[in-house]
Amino acid sequence: MVKVSLRKESYRCEMSNSEDEDLPQLSSHALAALQEFYAEQKQYADLGGDDKCNIGIIEENWQLSQFWYTPETALRLAEEAVASAGEGGRIACVSAPSVYQKLRELHREDFSICIFEYDRRFAMYGEEFIFYDYNNPVDLPEKIAAHSFDIVIADPPYLSEECLRKMSETIKYLTRGKILLCTGAVMEEEAAKLLGVKMCKFIPKHTRTLGNEFRCYVNYDSGLDREL
């Protein structure tokens, strides 16, 4: 059996006894990857309160289709979520980490939040982080009860019918009713069909210029539809 002992600075493979010498050990490549992973986790764990709210500390990973909102857009969406969730409301941020971070930054105690994310770097948020893969839309921990969030804000990673359809399953499982979806303008028809949402006047902005027009969609009377 290979035992990997994790020390503060170094990671060593130890064999449990001399008889195990023929058994495979972690390659230096695997060890280096493990070391990098733990160093990254430690770096996030060491961050102070307000630093953790800053989306800039987590770089966009384009392999994961990560495109962060501008701080203004993230704040606008966070405020919308709070207003719509109501006093003591529960808010689910599904693949929308910068809105989650803005909600944290508000430092308010009159709502609760969860971040559903595939990128485990966001596990630094502890109990509020729920690992989520849209390919398994309702494969969620037991503690996440059906229809237990007042509003779900979601931003699917891909502009495809399949991705939106699968994520819609998650959204419908989580929400008590309200949905705030951010995705491409090209998804308008599919979004209406799958979730009964309609496009708002408010236009979300990203820190980088994207090739596709982005929009917000809601299924309730929202402030986002009263402004340009």
Ligand SMILES: C[S@@+](CC[C@H](N)C(=O)[O-])C[C@H]1O[C@@H](n2cnc3c(N)ncnc32)[C@H](O)[C@@H]1O
């Ligand atoms: C288009 S970005 C939306 C981010 C949003 N604009 C923000 O600033 O918070 C898509 C999100 O989906 C996440 N994602 C990537 N692959 C995923 C998967 N298989 N399941 C669920 N989410 C995924 C990414 O990590 C990213 O946060």
